[in-house]
Amino acid sequence: MSARRTIRVVVNGSKRQTTVESRTLLSDALREGFGLTGTHVGCEQGVCGACTVWLNEDPTRSCLVFAVQADGQCVTTVEGLCAPDERSVLEREFSRAHALQCGFCTPGILMSVQALLRANPRPDEQAVRELLSGHLCRCTGYTNIVQAVMATASYLAMPQQGVHDD
Amino acid sequence: MTDTCGTQAIGQPIERREDRRFLKGLGRYTDDIVVSGALHAHFVRSPYAHARLLRIDTSRARALAGVHGVFTAADIRSLATPLRMAPPIEGLLPVTTEPLAGDKVRFAGDPYAVIVADDRYLAEDAAELIDTEFEPLEPVAGFGQAMQSEAALVHEELGTNLVSTQHFSTPDLNEAFARAARVVATRFSQQRQTHAPIETRGCIAQWDEGRQHLTFTCGNQTPHPLRTALAARLRLSESQVTVISPDIGGAFGQKIALMREELCVAALARKLRRPIRWREDRLENLTAACHAREESALTRAAVDGQGRILALELAIDADFGAYCFYPANYMARVVAMILTGPYRVTNYGYTVRVALTNKCPSGPMRAPMAITSWIMEGTIDSIARELSVDPLEVRLINTLRSEDLPFMMATGELLCDVTPLQTLQAAVRGVGYGDFRRRQVAGQREGRLLGLGLCSVIEPTTYGSAFYRAAGIRGSGHDNAWVRIEPSGAVNASVGLMSAGMGYETAFAQTVADGLGVSVEAVCIALGHSAIAPYGMGARGSRGAVAGGGTLFLAARKLQDKVLAIAAHRLGVAQGSLRLQLGRIEKHDVAGWKPAGLSLNDITEIAYMNPLALPLGVEPGLEIQLAWDPPPMVYSNATHACEVEVNVDSGELRILRYLVAEDAGTLINPLIVKGQLQGAVAMGLGGALMEDIAYDESAQPRAGSLADYLLPTATDLPDIEIIHLSTPNALTPGGIKGMAEGGVMGAIGAVCNAVGDALAHLGVRVDAQPLTPERLLDWIQQAKHTSAAATPISSAATATSPHRDQPSGYADS
Numbered sequence: 015m016s017a018r019r020t021i022r023v024v025v026n027g028s029k030r031q032t033t034v035e036s037r038t039l040l041s042d043a044l045r046e047g048f049g050l051t052g053t054h055v056g057c058e059q060g061v062c063g064a065c066t067v068w069l070n071e072d073p074t075r076s077c078l079v080f081a082v083q084a085d086g087q088c089v090t091t092v093e094g095l096c097a098p099d100e101r102s103v104l105e106r107e108f109s110r111a112h113a114l115q116c117g118f119c120t121p122g123i124l125m126s127v128q129a130l131l132r133a134n135p136r137p138d139e140q141a142v143r144e145l146l147s148g149h150l151c152r153c154t155g156y157t158n159i160v161q162a163v164m165a166t167a168s169y170l171a172m173p174q175q176g177v178h179d180d
Numbered sequence: 181m182t183d184t185c186g187t188q189a190i191g192q193p194i195e196r197r198e199d200r201r202f203l204k205g206l207g208r209y210t211d212d213i214v215v216s217g218a219l220h221a222h223f224v225r226s227p228y229a230h231a232r233l234l235r236i237d238t239s240r241a242r243a244l245a246g247v248h249g250v251f252t253a254a255d256i257r258s259l260a261t262p263l264r265m266a267p268p269i270e271g272l273l274p275v276t277t278e279p280l281a282g283d284k285v286r287f288a289g290d291p292y293a294v295i296v297a298d299d300r301y302l303a304e305d306a307a308e309l310i311d312t313e314f315e316p317l318e319p320v321a322g323f324g325q326a327m328q329s330e331a332a333l334v335h336e337e338l339g340t341n342l343v344s345t346q347h348f349s350t351p352d353l354n355e356a357f358a359r360a361a362r363v364v365a366t367r368f369s370q371q372r373q374t375h376a377p378i379e380t381r382g383c384i385a386q387w388d389e390g391r392q393h394l395t396f397t398c399g400n401q402t403p404h405p406l407r408t409a410l411a412a413r414l415r416l417s418e419s420q421v422t423v424i425s426p427d428i429g430g431a432f433g434q435k436i437a438l439m440r441e442e443l444c445v446a447a448l449a450r451k452l453r454r455p456i457r458w459r460e461d462r463l464e465n466l467t468a469a470c471h472a473r474e475e476s477a478l479t480r481a482a483v484d485g486q487g488r489i490l491a492l493e494l495a496i497d498a499d500f501g502a503y504c505f506y507p508a509n510y511m512a513r514v515v516a517m518i519l520t521g522p523y524r525v526t527n528y529g530y531t532v533r534v535a536l537t538n539k540c541p542s543g544p545m546r547a548p549m550a551i552t553s554w555i556m557e558g559t560i561d562s563i564a565r566e567l568s569v570d571p572l573e574v575r576l577i578n579t580l581r582s583e584d585l586p587f588m589m590a591t592g593e594l595l596c597d598v599t600p601l602q603t604l605q606a607a608v609r610g611v612g613y614g615d616f617r618r619r620q621v622a623g624q625r626e627g628r629l630l631g632l633g634l635c636s637v638i639e640p641t642t643y644g645s646a647f648y649r650a651a652g653i654r655g656s657g658h659d660n661a662w663v664r665i666e667p668s669g670a671v672n673a674s675v676g677l678m679s680a681g682m683g684y685e686t687a688f689a690q691t692v693a694d695g696l697g698v699s700v701e702a703v704c705i706a707l708g709h710s711a712i713a714p715y716g717m718g719a720r721g722s723r724g725a726v727a728g729g730g731t732l733f734l735a736a737r738k739l740q741d742k743v744l745a746i747a748a749h750r751l752g753v754a755q756g757s758l759r760l761q762l763g764r765i766e767k768h769d770v771a772g773w774k775p776a777g778l779s780l781n782d783i784t785e786i787a788y789m790n791p792l793a794l795p796l797g798v799e800p801g802l803e804i805q806l807a808w809d810p811p812p813m814v815y816s817n818a819t820h821a822c823e824v825e826v827n828v829d830s831g832e833l834r835i836l837r838y839l840v841a842e843d844a845g846t847l848i849n850p851l852i853v854k855g856q857l858q859g860a861v862a863m864g865l866g867g868a869l870m871e872d873i874a875y876d877e878s879a880q881p882r883a884g885s886l887a888d889y890l891l892p893t894a895t896d897l898p899d900i901e902i903i904h905l906s907t908p909n910a911l912t913p914g915g916i917k918g919m920a921e922g923g924v925m926g927a928i929g930a931v932c933n934a935v936g937d938a939l940a941h942l943g944v945r946v947d948a949q950p951l952t953p954e955r956l957l958d959w960i961q962q963a964k965h966t967s968a969a970a971t972p973i974s975s976a977a978t979a980t981s982p983h984r985d986q987p988s989g990y991a992d993s
Contacts, residue, residue: 038301051208055211093204093206116681117207120203121205146895151378154855158854
């Protein structure tokens with residue numbers, strides 16, 4: 015058993031706090047402490063990528079970070095990518111391309127893809143495949159995910175396109 | 181039944197309605213569901229493959245603050261009954277499995293105690309405090325060892341490790357072999373694999389002491405059979421158990437049978453009168469959930485001088501692991517029954533042997549009969565090599581043609597409405613077969629090893645009750661649906677299958693919409709709740725489209741009849757002149773279909789609020805329940821073509837092109853079909869190329885994480901080109917056939933044949949998987965060595981899989 019302490023984290027833009035043990039994983043704190051169950055835990059070994067969130071701006075496997083390491087930092091989860099009553103271009107293209115089946119790996123993939131497109135708005139297919147190789151999907155065979163990401167990038171590259179579906 | 185299908189929704193590539201919640205992180209998987217006051221279970225597992233349990237001291241664990249109890253076999257035995265797997269199948273021995281291992285443990289990962297604590301971290305702390313004394317026994321590490329006369333016994337009471345043996349032979353088999361020009365023998369060996377859904381297993385059990393009722397939340401493909409099993413094992417009435425399957429993060433066959441962990445969690449929730457939840461970790465999922473596919477086979481094909489198959493014999497051996505949560509013969513027997521698939525083979529015989537070993541138990545994994553197509557298509561390629569003809573020629577000679585149909589396989593399976601010659605031709609055209617052969621020869625001159633593999637697949641998608649009867653399996657292939665038009669005109673419907681990512685909420689809405697005559701948007705599909713869904717047989721095989729979509733379509737059509745009967749009475753016209761289209765009643769006259777001035781809401785008003793206006797004998801309300809038993813077996817078919825290049829220096833394999841010509845009949849939703857096909861091919865390629873549940877010689881598992889058990893990633897898999905043929909099945913609603921497993925079958929055979937084609941001139945025979953660079957390099961070097969020594973080239977059966985040095989994750993627990 016380890017000591018408990020309170021952490022303060024800006025989660026999806028809101029100041030939140032919760033009490034954790036020093037050994038509590040960030041993934042568990044997000045899911046249980048903050049009730050954000052969109053962050054999925056697939057391996058707790060840093061391999062599958064399902065638990066990917068942004069720690070400040072960086073895509074991070076939340077199962078490899080202790081919650082206390084996020085104290086005083088900003089965390090963005092899939093729930094923070096797009097408002098519930100809006101549909102992002104990324105969401106639209108994932109649905110159009112049938113880029114998800116069971117949906118369990120999807121939030122982690124969205125976090126990585128969104129970060130990629132921020133850093134490199136026009137990735138080529140190889141770059142997208144390299145990025146996705148850090149995420150395990152057991153359902154799709156990845157082809158449709160690659161298509162969805164490429165379609166999102168193409169759409170956003172057009173002049174005067176917003177990130178929301180219209 | 182093909183003429184009963186409307187054309188509004190079926191066949192449309194509609195985006196899935198499930199997607200929104202998943203994309204927003206708002207899906208509800210088992211572990212997302214908050215239950216206040218829930219305790220957490222953690223299972224304590226054996227570090228040994230085979231050992232007597234001499235003593236378990238749980239006192240220190242029980243003394244830890246926050247621990248509510250530690251339970252062993254003796255405690256659970258009073259709460260739940262053992263599983264006795266003893267279906268009346270000739271040649272199959274009955275096997276009993278206790279809820280927790282008691283006297284001895286039978287594989288590394290076998291659970292022998294369970295801790296219930298305030299949280300999961302604490303429960304795992306407590307596991308460290310359990311002191312167990314084992315007496316290690318000789319482990320049985322594989323099929324060969326299991327069959328040795330002096331072998332240790334996994335279950336002493338059986339007196340043998342050979343748990344199942346079945347033989348079959350047509351009368352003229354020996355005579356056909358006697359007159360053959362050539363007998364070609366071919367070997368196949370497929371390594372152990374596992375489902376590896378990204379969501380591991382888990383459950384939540386809530387016991388209501390007042391109502392004496394168990395609510396069991398668990399992502400499961402077959403909620404009603406799970407409820408039947410759970411109630412029986414807990415000695416409860418089925419009225420006392422509700423099973424709720426929330427969203428499932430992948431299943432692939434791993435979430436069907438009631439497993440021991442789930443049973444223990446439910447039993448303890450009842451005993452402690454506290455909700456208990458369990459979430460499996462990845463080590464447990466890889467080593468102790470359920471494995472599959474460890475099979476080896478030998479075929480002997482009697483052929484004439486052109487490669488025509490006169491007779492075929494199969495011997496298949498399966499390593500089933502330590503316990504039977506499914507009948508041990510189940511998978512290998514189906515392989516044997518359907519082996520000859522797309523080919524005209526009339527003389528046939530098989531021997532199926534299944535042994536128990538000290539490894540994780542096996543069960544069905546997406547395409548339980550996955551090895552079938554590799555065995556058959558590898559045999560075809562082998563015949564071609566033996567006769568020095570192109571494998572395509574052997575295929576064309578033996579492939580069933582339209583005029584052969586319906587065709588009764590030697591095992592009694594009836595093939596109809598399949599198109600193996602057409603998919604073969606489409607794949608050959610699509611991939612440019614002749615041109616490839618020219619490139620291959622040119623490549624060889626440059627030292628490049630190119631190969632093209634073909635694999636035709638006959639996929640059994642939907643098992644009707646008659647198949648189960650013929651296979652000697654107790655069970656039914658029927659399913660069950662209800663459809664209800666609510667007073668508002670909203671349509672709710674349900675069927676006894678649960679989706680694990682297959683998009684049933686969308687595809688089933690399409691079949692209901694067309695069956696009833698309403699828009700897809702008007703239909704909502706409710707699945708997975710045993711008190712809401714009618715009792716059905718669940719999602720398994722590729723039965724979703726036919727058994728799920730088909731039963732719903734028929735139920736919706738029956739409800740449409742009722743709607744039209746009410747409308748006809750109201751309008752004073754013949755019912756046969758009316759139809760329901762997108763929620764409006766239409767009447768047919770000489771000018772075609774025209775609005776009849778009635779909407780569905782006019783009918784609901786009568787049915788619910790003014791039943792005195794109903795026709796004589798028509799019941800109030802608008803609700804139908806219907807069960808349907810599909811034909812004995814529905815088949816779809818496909819031909820896969822895979823082009824590869826093998827690097828002669830590194831053994832690296834690159835897939836240059838992958839094409840599938842498939843005929844799944846009428847497609848409900850082509851977008852979903854494409855996704856299913858891509859996913860199935862991905863799983864097949866993963867298994868053929870890299871996935872390996874390796875055990876060492878002491879039966880210790882060597883794959884304890886996803887860094888050891890390699891799943892294919894986005895940089896490993898090719899794009900898949902698809903050519904659709906659509907030959908409807910005459911016996912199913914709308915001509916639906918289904919598909920979701922054939923892609924696995926075809927991928928394994930196609931990539932193995934492609935590598936075999938690339939290496940054939942070296943004398944290499946591809947007889948084992950996975951096709952890792954190490955293995956390919958080993959084969960290539962062995963072939964070079966052999967040819968340098970100028971001795972006849974033999975099969976490379978001695979190649980071993982690469983060794984991995986990670987220890988078992990249980991060794992130090």
